[in-house]
Amino acid sequence: MSMNNQGRPTGIGTAGTGASGSALLPDEPLLFEIGDTEHSGVDLPEVTLTNDRLGGFGRNTRLDLAGLTEPEAMRHYVRLSRLNHSIDSGMYPLGSCTMKHNPRLNEKMARLPGFADIHPLQPVSTVQGALELMNQLSYWLMTLTNTAAVALSPKAGAHGELLGMMAIKAAQEAKGETHRRIVLVPESAHGTNPATAAFLGYSVKPIPARDDGTVDVQAVKDALSPDVAAIMLTNPNTCGLFEPQVIEIAQAVHDAGAFFYCDGANFNAIMGVVWPGDLGIDAMHINLHKTFSTPHGGGGPGAGPVVLSEALAPFAPVPFVRKGQDGLELVEHVEGEALGRVTAFHGQMGMYVRALTYMLSHGADGLAQAAEDAVLNANYVKARLEHAFSVPFPDYPTMHEALFDDSFLKGTDVSTLDFAKALIDEGFHPMTMYFPLVVHGAMLIEPTESESKQTLDRFCDVMAELATDAKSGNSARFTSAPMKAPRRRLDETRAARQPILKWERPADVPQAAE
C-alpha cells in the first residue's frame, strides 16, 4: 500500500497488487490510518472546566482515538460497506439463518421518536403505547404458537435458550427436583443448545440421529431417566426435516417428569401452519431476527422471546406487562421462585417494533403463505438439484431447507468448502457448510420465501453447472476460488496462531502533539 507525504496510506486507486481493489471497489485503509486525533466530524461547544467534580480520577493517559470529518467518514463507511454481501444485493441461502427480506417500513417505524426516544426507566404512565405494543406482540406470538405465556426480554436466540432452560431449572427446583442434572441434546442440534445447557451446569447427553435424519423416540426413551431435566430439540430440525415423532417424544419426556425445550430457530417453516403448543413444547424461543425479519445487521442485534407452557409460565422472568387499574403496568420485580431478570431493562424494544410491523403487514394469511412459500422454495431447490447433488435423507419431503452431503464430490479434488467458495464467484453467498454435523460435508440451503422463482432458477442453474464442472475434474476453479471477491481466501490459521486483534500505531507514526 502506498503512502502519502504524511506517512499514511492513501485511499482510492492506490491498492496493492493482485485481486485487491478495483476502480469501483477500492481497498479502504483503516480508520486509524486515515484519521488522526485532531480531526472530528462532530461540532461541540468547547467548555473549560474550572472546578471539576472528578475527585482526582481524571484521565492522565491519552485516548489516541482517530477522528474523521463528516465527508471523510461518509466515504470510509460507504466504501467499507461495499465489500459486504447482503440480502439486498443478492441471494443469501444460509441454512438455519433465515435470511429473508427486511422491509424498510420496519426501520421507519422503529425510528419514530415515540419508540426510539423513550427511556426504559421513565414513568410507566408516559410509555403506555410502548407497553401496549409489547402486549400486542405477546398476543401475536402466543396466538401463533398456541402457548400460555411469553417472556419477551431475551436479547437473541441463545439468550432465549438460556432463559427457557433457567425457567425449567427454576420449575424443577421449586418441586425439589434438584437431582435432574442431565439435558438430552440430539447430535443435529445447533451448538448453542449444548453450550446453553452446560452454561447452567447441566451435563449434556447426546441423542444420535436416525439414518433418516430425525430423532428416534426409542432413543429418547432409552436416554430418559429420573435425572433428566429436559430435552432440547429443534423442530423442524437442522436437517430441514419435521420431526415426525415429535408428539410421541414430548409425551415420553413429560412422562419422565422432564420438560421439552424446543429450539425455534426454524419456526419460519411452520408459522401460521402448525401450532408448536400442540406438539407438547414447554418452552421455545423465537428469533425475531430470523422469522420476523428484523435485520441481521452483520451479526445482530437479535431478539429471542420465549413462549412458555402453563407449567413454566409462573417461572417467567421480569419484566412483563399486565393490565392494572390505571392502564398497563410493567411488573419489574416478583418475589419467590421465578428466575428473576436476564437483562437490564425490558429487552429489545427496537426489535419488537420491527417484528410487530412485519406481523401486521403479513397478517395471519400472509404469515402462513410465507411459511408455505419458504417450504415450497426449499423443495423446489431440492427437486431441481437432487440429481446432480447427493441427498442424505431422501425419504421425507424437506421443510424450509434443502440439505445435501458431499458424496457427489467423491473422487474429485473439490471439498464442500471449495464448492461454496466457487459459488461466491458466481454472485451468490454460500450456503451453510459442515452443519448439521450429522451429515458429511453438509451443504444446507435455506432460500426463504423472499426469493423469486427467477432467482431460484438462476441459483439452481449455477449450482448444477458447478456440480458438473467439479465432477469433470476442473478442480482449479474451486480450490482457487474465490477470484472475484474483494479478497481471496484468508489465512485463518495465521489469524488464530498470531492474533492481531487491534490496530497498533507503527513506531514511525507519532501521535499528534498535546
Added chain:
Amino acid sequence: MRYLPHSAHERAEMLGVIGAADIEALFSAVPKSALKSFRLDLPDHSPEFMVEAHMRALANKNQAGGDGPFFVGAGAYRHHVPATVDHLIQRSEWLTAYTPYQPEISQGTLQMLFEFQTQVAKITGMDVANASLYDGSTGTAEAVLMARRLTRRSKIVLSGGLHPHYRDVVKAYLKDDADLVCLSPSPEGQGDILEHIDGNTAAIVIQTPDFYGHLRDLKGAAEAAHAQGALLIVVVTEVVSLGLLEAPGALGADIVVAEGQSIGNALNFGGPYLGLMATRKEFIRQMPGRVCGETVDADGNRGFVLTLSTREQHIRREKATSNICTNSGLCALAFSIHMGLLGEAGFVRLARLNHANAIRLADALDGVPGVTLLNQTFFNEMTIRVTQPAAGLVERLARRGILAGVPASRLLPEDPEVNNLLILAATELTTEADIAALCTALTEELA
C-alpha cells in the same frame, strides 16, 4: 402480499417440478392432527399505510425524550446521535448482511469490527476487546463467569454501587450460588468491598461512575484484589465518562465491561444496546463472544476474519466459553461510526460538555429547598435526597412535562431507605432552560 414474489401460476409450476399435488403434500411429515388444525384469531395482511397508522398511534401514546426537559439516566443515556450515523447503518450492505462467516465477501463488517475492537481497547485502556456482547448487564454476568474460569475460584463480590439490574442479572445467571456476595446499596458512595476479598475470591465487581453517580477508586481496589490473587472487573454504564476519567486499564482493571449505548445508539426503551468487553491479552482465550483478527489472503493482501473461534459454541458446543452467537453487530457499527466521527478531540469535548452540564445541574439542585445532593464526585449523573418519596414526585413532574430522573426505589423496591432518593443525569442535550424548569417545578412540588 407485497413481500412474497410468487404468483399463483408460479407456485403451481413449482409444485409441478417438485411432483407434489399441492402444498399440503410438502407438509406430510407433520402429524395430521397438528397441521392447520386452527383458525388464527389475528387480522389478515394490511397495506403499508394502515400498518404505519397503527404503529404511529402507539408511538404517540408515549412521551418522547425530546418533548421536554429530560434527566433520566441510570444505565441508559440520552445523547445526540449525528445524522450520518443513522444514515450509514441503514445502508443495505451493513443492515442486511449476516454474521461475517464468509470473510471474502464480508470485509466491510470485519474491518469495521477490527476498528471497533481497537476503539474499545483504547477507551478502556485494555489490550484487547471482543466484537460486542448483548449489553452491559449480560456482559457483567459473562465477565463474572470468565473470572471464575480464569482463577478457578468461585467467590464473586458485587459492589453496592453496581446497577441493581446488573446485580439481578448476575444473580439469575448464578442462581442460588452461595459464593455470590451482593453488598447492600451504597447511595452515599461508601465502599466496603475490600473487606470481602479473600483467598477464594475470583473477582470483585465495581461500577464507576456507580449507580448513584459517585466515582469509585479503582486503583486501590485493583491493588487489594491482586494482593489476594483476585481479579478486578470494572463496569461502566456511561461510556462517555471514559473521555474524561482515567482508563480502567491504566488503574489495574482485569476485565472491563461497559454499556456502549451512549455512543451511536438511541434510547429505544432499553434495547437493542451494546455490550463492550475488554481484557488483558493473556485472558483472551477465556473471553466470551466473537473476535475479529487481522490476517492476509492468498495474494498476501491484508484482510480480516473472525478468529479464536475454538472458544465458541459453534465449534466447542458444551465446552464453549459462552453460548452467545448473535450479538450486537449493528449497534457496534453505530458506536464505531459515532466514535470515528468524534475522534479523540470530539470525544473529550463531549465528555467535558456532559460534566459541565452536570455541574450546572448539581449546583442548581443544591439551591432547591428540600433537596440534598449526595455526591461529592460525579461525571454526568447524581443522586439527591428529597423530603418525600421520589416515585410520586417523579410522577407529578412527568405530568408537568418534566422527566426528572429515576427514583432509586423503582430498582430497589425492597429497600425502604432509598425511597426518597432520586437519580438525575445531564448530558450535552441538557439546557439551562431545562435545569431552570426542573428546579422551579421541584421547588413548588417540595414546598
